[in-house]
Amino acid sequence: MPWGLTRFQHSGQSHFVTFCCYHRRLSLTTDASRRIFESALERVRHSFRLQVYGYVVMPEHVHLLLSEPQRDTLADALKSLKQGVSWRLLAKIGGPLKPGFGLSGERHFWQKRYYDFNIRDYPQFVEKLRYIHRNPVKAGLCERPEDWEWSSFRHYATGCEGRVEIESEWTARERERAAGKSCAAIELPPSSQRKA
Numbered sequence: 132m133p134w135g136l137t138r139f140q141h142s143g144q145s146h147f148v149t150f151c152c153y154h155r156r157l158s159l160t161t162d163a164s165r166r167i168f169e170s171a172l173e174r175v176r177h178s179f180r181l182q183v184y185g186y187v188v189m190p191e192h193v194h195l196l197l198s199e200p201q202r203d204t205l206a207d208a209l210k211s212l213k214q215g216v217s218w219r220l221l222a223k224i225g226g227p228l229k230p231g232f233g234l235s236g237e238r239h240f241w242q243k244r245y246y247d248f249n250i251r252d253y254p255q256f257v258e259k260l261r262y263i264h265r266n267p268v269k270a271g272l273c274e275r276p277e278d279w280e281w282s283s284f285r286h287y288a289t290g291c292e293g294r295v296e297i298e299s300e301w302t303a304r305e306r307e308r309a310a311g312k313s314c315a316a317i318e319l320p321p322s323s324q325r326k327a
Contacts, residue, residue, distance in 0.1 A: 145184060146205060147259040150213065150245035151192040158240060160190045164220055165281045168193065169294040171215040179208040182298035185260045187267060187282035194263045196256070198298070205247070213241045260287075 152158040159165055165188045172195075176183050179200035186195045200208045217240035250256050264287070267279035276284040283297045290301035 144199070145250040145256060146195075146197050146199065147248040147250060147263075148195040148197060148205075148209065148245055149192060150209070151242045153239035153242055155191045157190045158220070159188055159193075166294065167219045168216050169281070171212055171219070173295045174215065175208050175212045176296060179203060179211070181205075181208060183283070183295055184256070184298055185263045185283040185287075186295060187263045187279070187284075189266060189270065189272075189281075194266060196250070196259055196263060209245055217241060 159168060168188050172183065172186065175181070179202050181200040182198035184196040184198070186193070197205070197208075199205055221240060248259070250259060264276045264282055264284040267273050267282065268276055273279045276282070277288055283293070283295070285291060286293055286297045286301065287299060296302065
């Protein structure tokens with residue numbers, strides 16, 4: 132990825148984010164490693180108060196569709212996520228406990244940077260969410276999106292809760308039920324991003 136690019140954060144827009152394992156190594160191939168990633172994503176979602184609209188964990192990279200966090204910056208949230216996953220996975224396999232951002236010669240887990248695309252309207256939101264959910268099929272890991280356990284697809288298809296809380300019409304309706312009230316319409320992403 133080129134250096135010196137400007138990131139447009141604090142824009143109120145959603146973000147499509149991609150980051151890769153170091154040298155595209157197949158470091159997320161086990162159920163345990165993917166569970167660790169999902170657990171870390173849920174922790175970051177909660178602690179940085181951001182919304183996760185979609186995600187997929189692939190063997191060598193991750194795609195996320197996120198809001199901007201209410202606490203700190205998106206870059207801070209992603210750094211916390213990447214470090215949390217690397218520390219846990221490197222400790223599990225007995226490697227040196229380096230998060231992947233240190234001096235040469237240390238064991239790396241993630242590439243240092245990440246790709247960030249601002250979502251400007253609802254069609255882009257839908258396009259990126261579909262891309263996320265179809266990625267395992269395109270990579271030949273499964274035949275249908277619902278066959279890949281490590282994404283938000285099943286939540287959108289059935290409304291079932293997974294390891295990561297997904298912000299969707301399903302979760303908005305569940306909150307309404309829990310509060311004992313009903314709202315007229317739920318829009319995702321925020322209405323400022325939706326074209327008329």
